Amino acid sequence: MRDVHDEGAWTEFVSLYTPVVYAFARSRGIREADAEDITQEVFRSLAKALPKFQLDQTIGTFRNWLFTVTRSKLNNHLVKSRKIPVPTENLPDQGDVSDWENLYMKELFRHACERVEEVVEKSSWQAFWRTAVDLEAPEKVAAELELSVANVYQKRSRVAARLREAIRLADDEVLSGKGQGAGIPI
Numbered sequence: 001m002r003d004v005h006d007e008g009a010w011t012e013f014v015s016l017y018t019p020v021v022y023a024f025a026r027s028r029g030i031r032e033a034d035a036e037d038i039t040q041e042v043f044r045s046l047a048k049a050l051p052k053f054q055l056d057q058t059i060g061t062f063r064n065w066l067f068t069v070t071r072s073k074l075n076n077h078l079v080k081s082r083k084i085p086v087p088t089e090n091l092p093d094q095g096d097v098s099d100w101e102n103l104y105m106k107e108l109f110r111h112a113c114e115r116v117e118e119v120v121e122k123s124s125w126q127a128f129w130r131t132a133v134d135l136e137a138p139e140k141v142a143a144e145l146e147l148s149v150a151n152v153y154q155k156r157s158r159v160a161a162r163l164r165e166a167i168r169l170a171d172d173e174v175l176s177g178k179g180q181g182a183g184i185p186i
Contacts, residue, residue, distance in 0.1 A: 112166035127152045128159035
């Protein structure tokens, strides 16, 4: 992501983080159009800052830095729109970190699912999704997929491991510019 002209890396970056920034703004009571503007402002700031960005692990994660930028742009928007009274509970504070983390993890999981689903067998994905997400009984899934129950557990475990790895690598992959699929175990 240090090269903002790397279209593949930028597309990957935007697809992962746009829904998080937008949803966070909307969760603070911001209108749809204004949330889109705030999101654009965040990415405009990121495009300027990322070429020089150095992640300092002692200070925090990239996600924390992105939260700080988003919170700043949201506060700027709220200050500019003070003509209309803004309830103070909409102003982001440190308590919003948990909201941010939840939105981020939800989007990261969705992103990782899209990536991993593309590279695993259909039966593996179904075994994972139906038993781990939809919480269907493994015996039922095994019968419908014509697999043994042990095989359903095995497929679910392998997909879950790939998802954990995809989630773990997501921030590093986007920031390092490896782009489209790098680091996702196949």
